[in-house]
Every structure is written in structure tokens, then in C-alpha cells.
Amino acid sequence: MDLLLGLDVGTTATKSLLIDIKxxxxxxxxxxxxxxxxxxxxxxxxxxxxxxxxxxxxxxxxDHTNSxxxxxxxxxxxxxxxxxxxxxxxxxxxxxxxxxxxxxxKQANEMRETLGDEKVYKKTGWAIYDGLPWxxxxxxxxxxxxxxxxTKYFMFVNDFIIHRLTGQMCMDPSNAxxxxxxxxxxxxxxxxxxDLSGITADQLSPVQKSGFVVGELTxxxxxxxxxxxxxxxxxxAHDQYCAALGxxxxxxxxxMLSCGTAWVILGVMDKLNFDEKMRLSISPxxxxxxxxxxxSMGAVGSCMEWFLDNIWCRGDRExxxxxxxxxxxxxxxxxxxxxxxxxxxxxxxxxxxxxxxxLSISNSIGDMARAIMEGITFDLRWTLEEVxxxxxxxxxxxxVGGSASSPVWTxxxxxxxxxxxxxxxxxxxxxxxxxxLAGIGCGVFxxxxxxxxxxxxxxxxxxxxxxxxxxxxxxxxxYKRAFQQIKDSLTELAEI
Amino acid sequence: MEREKPYFMSIDLSTTACKVLVFNxxxxxxxxxxxxxxxxxxxxxxxxxxxxxxxxxxxxCIREVLDKIPSSQIASIGVCGLMHALVPVDRSxxxxxxxxxxxxxxxxxxxxxxxxxxxxxxxxxxLSAPKLKWLVENKPDVVVNTYKFMFGKxxxxxxxxxxFATDESDAGGSALFDSKRKCWSDEMLNLxxxxxxxxxPIRNSTDVAGYVTESSAKETGLKKGxxxxxxxxxxxxxxxxxxxxxxxxxxxxxxxxAWVAISDEKGSVNWGGATATFGVGLRWCNELFxxxxxxxxxxxxxxxxxxxxxxxxxxxxxxxxxWPKFNSYAKGTIFGLTLxxxxxxxxxxxxxxxxxxxxxxxxxxxxHRVENITATGGCAKxxxxxxxxxxxxxxxxxxxxxxxxxxxxxxxxxxxxxxFFDSLDNAIKEWVYIQDxxxxxxxxxxxxxxxxxxxxxxxxxxEEFYPETVN
Numbered sequence: 001m002d003l004l005l006g007l008d009v010g011t012t013a014t015k016s017l018l019i020d021i022k023x024x025x026x027x028x029x030x031x032x033x034x035x036x037x038x039x040x041x042x043x044x045x046x047x048x049x050x051x052x053x054x055x056x057x058x059x060x061x062x063d064h065t066n067s068x069x070x071x072x073x074x075x076x077x078x079x080x081x082x083x084x085x086x087x088x089x090x091x092x093x094x095x096x097x098x099x100x101x102x103x104x105x106k107q108a109n110e111m112r113e114t115l116g117d118e119k120v121y122k123k124t125g126w127a128i129y130d131g132l133p134w135x136x137x138x139x140x141x142x143x144x145x146x147x148x149x150x151t152k153y154f155m156f157v158n159d160f161i162i163h164r165l166t167g168q169m170c171m172d173p174s175n176a177x178x179x180x181x182x183x184x185x186x187x188x189x190x191x192x193x194x195d196l197s198g199i200t201a202d203q204l205s206p207v208q209k210s211g212f213v214v215g216e217l218t219x220x221x222x223x224x225x226x227x228x229x230x231x232x233x234x235x236x237a238h239d240q241y242c243a244a245l246g247x248x249x250x251x252x253x254x255x256m257l258s259c260g261t262a263w264v265i266l267g268v269m270d271k272l273n274f275d276e277k278m279r280l281s282i283s284p285x286x287x288x289x290x291x292x293x294x295x296s297m298g299a300v301g302s303c304m305e306w307f308l309d310n311i312w313c314r315g316d317r318e319x320x321x322x323x324x325x326x327x328x329x330x331x332x333x334x335x336x337x338x339x340x341x342x343x344x345x346x347x348x349x350x351x352x353x354x355x356x357x358x359l360s361i362s363n364s365i366g367d368m369a370r371a372i373m374e375g376i377t378f379d380l381r382w383t384l385e386e387v388x389x390x391x392x393x394x395x396x397x398x399x400v401g402g403s404a405s406s407p408v409w410t411x412x413x414x415x416x417x418x419x420x421x422x423x424x425x426x427x428x429x430x431x432x433x434x435x436x437l438a439g440i441g442c443g444v445f446x447x448x449x450x451x452x453x454x455x456x457x458x459x460x461x462x463x464x465x466x467x468x469x470x471x472x473x474x475x476x477x478x479y480k481r482a483f484q485q486i487k488d489s490l491t492e493l494a495e496i
Numbered sequence: 497m498e499r500e501k502p503y504f505m506s507i508d509l510s511t512t513a514c515k516v517l518v519f520n521x522x523x524x525x526x527x528x529x530x531x532x533x534x535x536x537x538x539x540x541x542x543x544x545x546x547x548x549x550x551x552x553x554x555x556x557c558i559r560e561v562l563d564k565i566p567s568s569q570i571a572s573i574g575v576c577g578l579m580h581a582l583v584p585v586d587r588s589x590x591x592x593x594x595x596x597x598x599x600x601x602x603x604x605x606x607x608x609x610x611x612x613x614x615x616x617x618x619x620x621x622x623l624s625a626p627k628l629k630w631l632v633e634n635k636p637d638v639v640v641n642t643y644k645f646m647f648g649k650x651x652x653x654x655x656x657x658x659x660f661a662t663d664e665s666d667a668g669g670s671a672l673f674d675s676k677r678k679c680w681s682d683e684m685l686n687l688x689x690x691x692x693x694x695x696x697p698i699r700n701s702t703d704v705a706g707y708v709t710e711s712s713a714k715e716t717g718l719k720k721g722x723x724x725x726x727x728x729x730x731x732x733x734x735x736x737x738x739x740x741x742x743x744x745x746x747x748x749x750x751x752x753x754a755w756v757a758i759s760d761e762k763g764s765v766n767w768g769g770a771t772a773t774f775g776v777g778l779r780w781c782n783e784l785f786x787x788x789x790x791x792x793x794x795x796x797x798x799x800x801x802x803x804x805x806x807x808x809x810x811x812x813x814x815x816x817x818x819w820p821k822f823n824s825y826a827k828g829t830i831f832g833l834t835l836x837x838x839x840x841x842x843x844x845x846x847x848x849x850x851x852x853x854x855x856x857x858x859x860x861x862x863x864h865r866v867e868n869i870t871a872t873g874g875c876a877k878x879x880x881x882x883x884x885x886x887x888x889x890x891x892x893x894x895x896x897x898x899x900x901x902x903x904x905x906x907x908x909x910x911x912x913x914x915x916f917f918d919s920l921d922n923a924i925k926e927w928v929y930i931q932d933x934x935x936x937x938x939x940x941x942x943x944x945x946x947x948x949x950x951x952x953x954x955x956x957x958x959e960e961f962y963p964e965t966v967n
Contacts, residue, residue, distance in 0.1 A: 302835055303835075306835045306837075310837070310838055310839060310842075311784060311785070311839075311842075313785050313786050313788055314786050337540050338540070338827070338965035338966055339965075340965065342831075344833045344834050344835060353807070353831065353832050353833065353834060354831075354833045354834075355829060355830050355831030355832060355833050356828075356829065356830050356831075357827070357829045357831070357958060357961065357965070358827045358828075358829070358961075358962065358965035359814055359827055359828030359829060359830065360540060360541070360814055360815070360827050360828065361537070361543065361599070361773065361776065361780055361814040361815050362537035362540055362541070362542075362543070363780075364783075364784075365783075365784055365786075368784070474964070475965075478961050478964050478965060481961070482957075482958060482961045485957040485958070485961075486831070486954050486957050486958065489950055489953050489954050489957070490831070490832070492946075492950055493807040493808075493809065493831070493832040493950060494807055495807070495946065496804040496805075496806070496807040496832075496943060496946060496947050496950070
């Protein structure tokens with residue numbers, strides 16, 4: 001049987017997913033690694049951990065194949081914006097500096113003042129942000145000149161893994177954009193940005209489109225991952241874009257809502273449009289002549305984990321806790337009996353303070369659980385208003401990630417936003433998307449559209465309920481106005 | 497042989513619990529029992545109790561203290577209880593319906609109606625009149641079958657003695673009482689449609705109402721023929737138990753609810769303010785935590801959080817607010833949450849939020865007019881809570897010898913009833929005095945001043961939204 005392998009090289013784990021060419025899942029595997037936080041604002045990881053993740057999860061799924069099976073191609077979904085400086089022999093000279101790192105905050109402020117956000121945004125699609133490679137390279141040059149000088153190539157996760165497998169240097173547009181060294185209009189490394197960081201284009205991998213056939217495995221890599229040499233290595237993409245492909249978000253009007261620890265919205269455009277207010281991060285999509293607009297709501301999903309860890313205290317934390325949470329939330333009512341939750345981290349325009357408004361003596365734990373689901377979703381609706389204001393249509397929300405498996409929460413998303421929700425049948429959308437990308441690259445699928453044909457089976461469709469929409473409209477209005485009333489006081493709470 | 501010294505039993509039926517205490521002849525509690533009362537929340541804003549629970553739980557509490565003090569040594573029994581709530585009973589004293597508790601807010605429309613009909617009267621939801629009006633409109637058959645409407649303490653006394661009666665302090669909290677003529681108001685009763693003969697006869701608080709009957713003696717273990725006095729509402733009993741009638745006293749009652757009463761230079765009493773959720777807020781919080789802790793464990797945990805609860809503020813309006821802020825739509829809020837907040841912060845924030853509200857009441861009266869605050873009630877046993885109130889208000893807290901001032905007041909009434917004391921003044925002189933002080937800590941003044949200002953600012957900002965959150 002012909003098979004395709006997708007590898008999702010993420011921030012905390014690498015996940016592999018093996019599918020057949022009809023889209024059926026054959027096997028999957030996961031390999032965890034940790035972040036290294038040597039001091040405040042520093043977030044790093046060992047590049048060798050990423051490579052070990054690739055080897056381990058590839059070998060694990062191979063155990064589930066039969067003698068006649070053949071893996072045609074492999075592609076990659078990778079964390080974006082993580083910098084890996086290597087020497088002339090492609091050995092790392094420093095830990096990978098994670099996109100979650102904040103060491104370059106001074107450089108970020110300087111650049112905002114001298115260069116301005118808009119210039120960087122309109123070139124790279126990303127507003128100045130201190131976790132991204134451009135500023136981290138400047139930081140290395142200014143603070144660790146020995147590391148900077150001994151770095152021959154500045155690599156990122158996609159090209160680093162591809163080089164380990166093929167010996168070739170190859171980067172993709174969506175991962176190149178988030179480095180802030182790339183002009184997304186011309187799809188070239190940008191000389192101005194390179195000059196500012198003090199490096200040259202020959203220190204970076206050439207950029208090819210996602211789905212480009214990079215080549216075959218080297219002898220050494222073939223032995224390490226346990227695959228035949230002729231297995232095709234296909235250029236990957238930024239994980240959010242692979243997740244978009246893996247959940248069928250490829251046409252204008254499709255919007256992916258990814259609900260993990262962070263909630264991320266990704267919309268599709270058929271023209272390259274920048275958001276005048278720079279709220280959306282723009283990148284070329286995997287699909288030709290499509291661009292993605294991405295908005296992160298921050299780590300709002302962690303509010304529910306906080307609630308489960310600190311307030312819930314009902315039985316075992318591990319054992320079917322989400323089922324019990326859903327039962328409890330469903331025993332409350334639409335609008336949580338007037339209780340409104342404000343997420344405590346990330347979210348629309350506010351800092352780090354959240355709370356509950358409208359508590360009454362008759363409120364139960366289920367009302368609170370449901371209010372948290374609703375409150376995070378109010379924040380989503382507010383963010384969607386911004387996204388729509390920036391020109392992204394939202395006909396339908398394709399919801400993926402942990403919260404997408406909650407029957408209560410998915411309904412709340414449809415009712416609060418008044419937008420139909422589609423739940424793709426595959427939950428591991430990033431690794432699934434990279435497996436589809438492998439199929440596109442090796443010619444099993446003739447286009448992303450036909451790749452997505454394998455998805456449409458068993459999708460679930462949730463329509464907004466008109467009566468609930470009315471209730472939520474009213475509560476959302478309170479949510480916005482109450483937040484605006486007290487937001488100045490909230491920053492002062494941090495001083496107590 | 498020397499005659500045995502008498503003991504005085506005091507039954508305190510509060511909203512959330514029944515407490516029975518026995519005092520010795522020096523006014524010191526020597527036996528105590530306590531049981532929580534089930535509350536029912538059939539709909540949002542509805543809060544009910546079952547009068548059968550009132551009696552059954554009282555019986556349990558009585559039996560528990562009689563294990564320590566023999567019934568033969570109980571010289572008299574005093575009763576006091578929650579105000580405003582009325583239980584409809586038939587001729588044999590059987591309850592005909594559940595009791596709408598005073599913080600039940602279903603009767604908002606009836607309040608509006610009464611306000612309209614009586615022009616300028618302020619009728620909050622907790623009073624008895626709008627609740628009876630609700631009953632007339634929604635359960636007319638219950639009204640027709642009712643022999644008498646009874647306040648909590650009167651129901652318990654009825655069960656003990658078979659006598660139907662009440663006193664002025666409870667009648668006065670009904671909005672159905674004519675305080676000038678000292679009798680039920682025909683005008684108000686006519687207005688809401690309740691015949692006057694369904695109301696209880698009003699008698700003196702120190703009168704002996706009757707004696708423990710044979711059947712109730714069997715049920716409770718009390719001695720048949722033990723005198724039971726009329727008693728007073730829990731508020732009146734508390735005021736007696738802290739001697740509010742002395743000049744320039746500020747009394748803070750910390751129970752299920754909290755209130756502040758202030759006496760002027762001449763010793764006449766003014767209300768400073770009241771809040772419906774005080775101790776009950778902790779109980780609510782413990783229910784959230786699946787009742788996994790005792791109250792003392794909760795308070796101990798709160799002691800591990802730092803003053804200001806790391807920027808977490810609780811606004812304790814879980815059941816509306818009545819005074820000085822009158823907003824029956826007010827609701828609770830907790831704001832300032834971060835992912836690093838833990839249970840201890842939430843519990844401490846509840847203690848602190850109530851203290852901010854107390855400070856608001858004191859400031860409303862005039863913070864410089866207050867020298868110190870006398871704290872009583874079940875929650876006054878918590879050293880941490882007293883310290884937080886001292887720190888937030890900047891006032892010294894005086895703690896009386898007996899913090900169960902409510903039960904003490906009711907014991908005093910029962911002792912006067914059987915002529916153990918010849919006057920209230922003499923009883924207070926012997927039984928009521930301050931024993932302890934809790935001083936404000938200057939080191940935390942700055943934090944609490946800042947938190948208090950934020951409390952007031954956010955509280956004002958949110959006020960307008962509460963009516964909208966009603967579902």
C-alpha cells in the first residue's frame with residue numbers, strides 16, 4: 001500500500017502521522033521534549049531533541065506497516081520563528097532560540113522607534129515582535145559576538161530537519177515570513193532586513209514553495225530513520241498553515257479556529273492584503289495565490305486548565321475530567337445564569353487579569369465551568385470582529401484542537417459567534433496537513449483542493465441556534481462594555 | 497444543700513444554621529451545638545428553607561447540649577431567629593409551604609407595586625409584606641388555608657409550647673406593623689390582602705409565653721414545664737448581647753449576613769448598613785470546592801496568602817445589597833485573576849472583600865466618628881478575619897467576652913423572664929463586657945488603602961451592569 005508521512009515538529013513535541021492515499025490514518029506517534037529556560041526571558045531548546053523526535057516518531061509508525069507498504073513521501077509541519085544557528089558543517093553552535101523567547105525586547109523597542117512597525121509589517125507580514133529570528137540574530141550579534149561570528153548558516157526548524165534528511169538547504173515561504181527576513185510580496189529574502197541584522201542571503205536556505213520536492217534521503221539519514229533512500233522529502237510549511245490544510249481551510253471565507261493552550265484564528269485571502277492596524281499576521285498559504293491572515297488570542301485556553309487545577313477539585317485530575325466538565329457545564333444553562341467570565345491571559349487587548357462578574361449565591365461549579373467556556377468565546381467573538389474589520393470574511397469556523405472535542409463548547413462557539421462551526425473528522429490537523437502536503441508534493445494529489453477531498457468525510461456541522469444567539473448578543477454587549485469600564489483599574493490591580 | 501445554680505438555654509435559628517447554647521448563671525456558655533440548615537434554590541434569585549428542617553434540626557441541637565447539661569437544670573429557654581421570613585402554618589402548627597427566606601428576590605414586582613400604592617415608602621425585597629403579596633398572587637390556596645403566619649423563632653416556640661405569639665422586634669421588620677400604635681397595620685394588611693387574624697398576637701420579649709409540653713419534652717429531651725420566653729429577633733437579641741444601648745458604640749455583627757449598628761451619644765441606635773452575604777459567602781465558596789474543607793481549614797489556608805490576595809478583589813454582593821447601597825440586582829464579582837492564583841487567594845479575597853464593604857459602611861457613616869468597632873457573631877471567632885477588618889478599616893476591633901452575642905441576648909431575655917434579673921440594665925452589667933482587642937497593623941495600611949480605592953472604583957463601574965446580567 002502507498003503511504004504518506006506527516007511530521008509535526010512542534011514546540012513541546014514532535015508528532016508523526018501515517019496515512020494512506022485515501023486519507024485513512026494508519027498510525028501515529030509522539031515524542032516529547034522540554035524547553036530550556038536558563039534565565040528570565042530566555043526560552044531555548046536543544047536542536048538535537050527535534051531531530052531525535054523525527055527519528056523516533058518515524059521509526060514508531062514504521063512498526064505499524066506491512067512488508068508491501070511503501071512510504072512515498074514525507075513532509076513537515078513546523079513551529080515557526082525558532083532560530084537554529086549552525087556552523088559550516090551544519091552543527092548547531094548554540095541552542096535553538098524559541099519563538100517564545102523575549103531576550104530581544106530592547107532591540108524590539110529600538111526598532112519600533114527607529115524603523116517603525118509598519119515598515120517591517122508591510123514587508124514581512126509580521127509586526128515587530130521580540131521572539132522572532134530577525135531580532136534574535138541582532139541580539140546575538142550585540143550580546144554574543146562569538147556565537148554570531150561562528151555561525152555560518154542561520155537555520156529554522158523546517159530547513160534544519162530537511163537538511164538533516166537530504167543534505168540540501170531548503171526553506172518555505174510561510175516559515176520564511178515569520179523570520180522577518182523575508183519579503184512576502186517578492187517571495188525573496190529581503191536585503192534591507194538582512195543588512196539590519198548584519199547577515200547575507202547566502203547564510204540562509206533558498207526558499208522554495210511548500211510541496212516542492214527537495215530530494216531523496218542521504219545514506220546516513222536513511223539508516224537513521226529506517227526508510228529507503230528513495231523516499232521523497234517534500235518542503236514543509238508553518239504548522240498553522242499545515243493545520244489549515246489539514247482542516248480544509250484553503251479558500252476565502254474558510255476560517256480555522258485552533259483551540260489549544262493558545263487560541264489562533266487563521267483566515268484565507270485570495271489577494272495579498274495587509275491590515276492597516278497590523279492586527280493580523282500575513283503569510284503565503286500552502287495553496288498557490290492564497291494568503292493566510294493569522295491572529296493569536298494568546299493563551300486563553302490555559303484559563304480552563306487553571307480552573308480544573310484550582311477550583312474544580314472533584315475527583316481525579318486525569319480520569320475523564322473533560323467528560324465530567326462537559327456534563328457539569330451542560331447542567332447549567334445558556335448564559336450561565338447571568339455569570340460572565342473574563343479570560344485571565346491573553347485575549348483581546350487586555351493584559352493578564354481576569355475574573356467573574358455576576359456571581360450569585362445560587363451559582364454552582366457547573367455555572368462557572370460554562371461561564372469560562374462562554375467568556376473565552378466572547379473574547380473570540382471580539383477578536384473575530386477585528387479580523388473581519390481587517391477584511392477577512394468568516395462564513396464558517398473550522399474548529400480544531402482540544403476544545404473542539406467538547407460538545408458543549410463547540411455549540412457555544414456557534415451560538416456566541418452566530419457562525420456555523422465545522423468539526424473536521426481528523427483532530428491532529430497539523431500532522432495530517434503535512435501528510436497531505438507530502439501527497440501534493442509527490443503527485444498523489446494534483447492540488448490542495450483534491451487533497452482536501454479526502455477530508456470531507458464525517459465532518460460534523462453545528463448551526464447557531466437563533467434563540468441562543470439573542471441571549472449571547474446581550475451578554476456579549478455587557479462583556480465588552482464592562483471590560484472597557486474597568487480595564488484601567490485592572491492594570492492597577494497588578495500593583496497590589 | 498445549696499440550691500443548684502440555674503442554666504439558661506438559648507435557641508438561635510439563623511438563616512443557614514441552628515445554634516443552641518446553654519449559659520451558666522455568670523453568663524458564660526457551657527454547652528453549644530450547631531447544625532447547618534439546608535437551603536433550596538429552586539430558581540435563580542429564589543432561596544427557600546423548609547420549616548420542618550428548622551424544627552428537626554433544632555431538636556437535634558437541643559438533644560446534643562442536653563448530653564452535657566441535664567434538662568432539669570435548665571431554668572428557662574429563650575428563642576431568637578432570622579427576621580422577615582414567614583412560615584404559613586395550619587391550626588396544628590404544620591407548615592403549609594416552604595419558607596421564602598429574606599434574601600429571596602422573587603418579589604421585586606410586588607415591591608414596585610407596593611411602592612406605587614403607598615407613594616413614598618421604600619420597600620426592599622427582604623421585608624415580609626412583598627413576600628406575602630407574592631404568596632397572595634401566586635399561591636392563594638396556601639393563604640386561605642393558613643391559620644397564622646409565623647416568624648422563625650415563633651414557629652420554634654410554638655413547637656415547644658403550643659403557644660402562638662410574636663414580639664415587636666419581629667413584627668417591626670415585616671412592613672406590616674404600625675410602629676406608632678404598636679400593633680399590626682390594618683392599612684398594609686388590607687392592601688396586600690391578608691386578614692389580620694392570620695397574624696400572631698404581639699407580646700413582650702421578656703414574657704413567659706408558655707411551657708414545654710409533654711409531647712415536645714419527649715421529642716427534645718427537655719423537661720416538661722420548662723418556661724419559654726417570647727424572645728426577640730436575632731438582630732434585637734444581638735443588640736442586647738453587645739450592649740449597643742451604651743452611648744457611642746459601633747457594633748459589627750458577623751454572621752451569615754453582616755450589619756453595622758451605631759449608637760449615638762444618648763445610646764439610641766442607628767443602622768450603619770447591612771450586607772446579605774458575609775459568612776454565607778464562605779459557605780458558597782466551600783460548596784464550589786466540593787465542601788472539601790472545614791471553615792477553620794479555609795481560614796487557615798487564607799492566612800497563607802498575602803494581604804491584598806495578590807491583586808484579587810472579591811465584591812461580595814452574592815444576594816444583592818440593601819444598605820447603604822440599595823441595589824437588589826447587585827451581584828458578586830471576583831476580579832484580578834491570574835493563572836498563579838490559588839484557592840488560598842480566593843478565600844482570602846472573600847474575607848477581604850467583605851472587609852472593604854464594612855469599610856464602605858463605616859466611611860458612609862463618617863470614618864472619623866468611629867473610634868473602635870465591637871465585633872460579634874459566629875465569624876468573629878476568626879482571628880484572621882478580625883485582623884483583616886482591623887487592617888482594612890484602620891480601627892481597633894473590640895471583642896466581647898461572649899462573641900455569640902445573639903444567643904447571649906436571648907439568654908438575657910429568658911433570665912429576665914423568670915426574674916433571675918430584675919432589669920435589662922442589671923443583666924447587661926453582669927453579663928456583657930469586652931475582653932479582647934485586635935489592633936490594625938500599619939505595615940499593610942498602604943496595600944489595603946490602595947485595594948480599597950480600587951474596590952470602590954470597580955464596584956461603581958460595575959453597578960450599572962448587574963441588572964443586565966439577570967437571566
